[in-house]
Amino acid sequence: xxxxxxxxxxxxxxxxxxxxxxxxxxxxxxxxxxxxxxxxxxxxxxxxxxxxxxxxxxxxxxxxxxxxxxxxxxxxxxxxxxxxxxxxxxxxxxxxxxxxxxxxxxxxxxxxxxxxxxxxxxxxxxxxxxxxxxxxxxxxxxxxxxxxxxxxxxx
Ligand code: HEC
Numbered sequence: 001x002x003x004x005x006x007x008x009x010x011x012x013x014x015x016x017x018x019x020x021x022x023x024x025x026x027x028x029x030x031x032x033x034x035x036x037x038x039x040x041x042x043x044x045x046x047x048x049x050x051x052x053x054x055x056x057x058x059x060x061x062x063x064x065x066x067x068x069x070x071x072x073x074x075x076x077x078x079x080x081x082x083x084x085x086x087x088x089x090x091x092x093x094x095x096x097x098x099x100x101x102x103x104x105x106x107x108x109x110x111x112x113x114x115x116x117x118x119x120x121x122x123x124x125x126x127x128x129x130x131x132x133x134x135x136x137x138x139x140x141x142x143x144x145x146x147x148x149x150x151x152x153x154x155x
Contacts, residue, residue, distance in 0.1 A: 078146025081139050085130065086147075093150040098127060101147050103154040113144035120144075 072080040082093075089098035100106055110116055117140055123129030130140070 078142040078144075078149075081143045082146050085135055085139075085143065089127075093147065094154065100154050102150040102152055104152060107152050110148070113141060113148065116144040116147055117141075 070076065070080050070083060086098075086101075089096050090101050093102040094100050095103075101110075119127065120130050120135070120140060120143075135143075
């Protein structure tokens with residue numbers, strides 16, 4: 001009789017361990033979920049949100065940036081096309097991945113659309129070559145006219 005009394009006891013202990021395990025898992029789950037709600041930094045959102053605005057990281061993460069907010073009209077086509085094809089590496093005509101298209105040296109060196117067209121068609125170093133299939137002549141012409149009109153900036 002004594003031996004049969006012990007069996008339910010062992011059973012019960014195992015059962016309690018199972019309950020304890022479920023409880024631990026639940027608590028861990030709640031903690032993880034709570035951390036997720038508060039944001040990965042571990043700080044409450046109220047603290048993180050104002051700091052996010054101070055971040056200086058570029059918002060394009062290296063991807064080509066669209067010419068935000070620009071609606072193509074007959075007078076700004078060059079600018080819109082520049083935004084589409086060139087701005088990712090020459091942000092705003094300034095130096096980025098590519099060289100500045102508006103500093104003093106550039107202004108001195110490039111005075112005609114043909115000179116810029118030559119660079120764009122041939123590429124070179126890290127600048128990709130743009131074939132006519134990718135960028136038709138009429139569009140490139142508009143882009144180069146826009147580049148030449150960019151006001152000088154930088155050194
Ligand atoms: C993928 C990046 C990239 C894109 C897109 C790009 N460029 Fe460039 N570009 C470069 C790099 C890098 C250089 C510098 C090459 C070098 O070292 O001479 C450069 C150089 C230039 C130069 C010569 C500058 C100089 O001082 O000699 C011109 C002109 C130019 N790009 C125009 C354009 C135009 C116009 C477009 C759009 C049609 C364009 N680029 C798109 C990367 C890019």
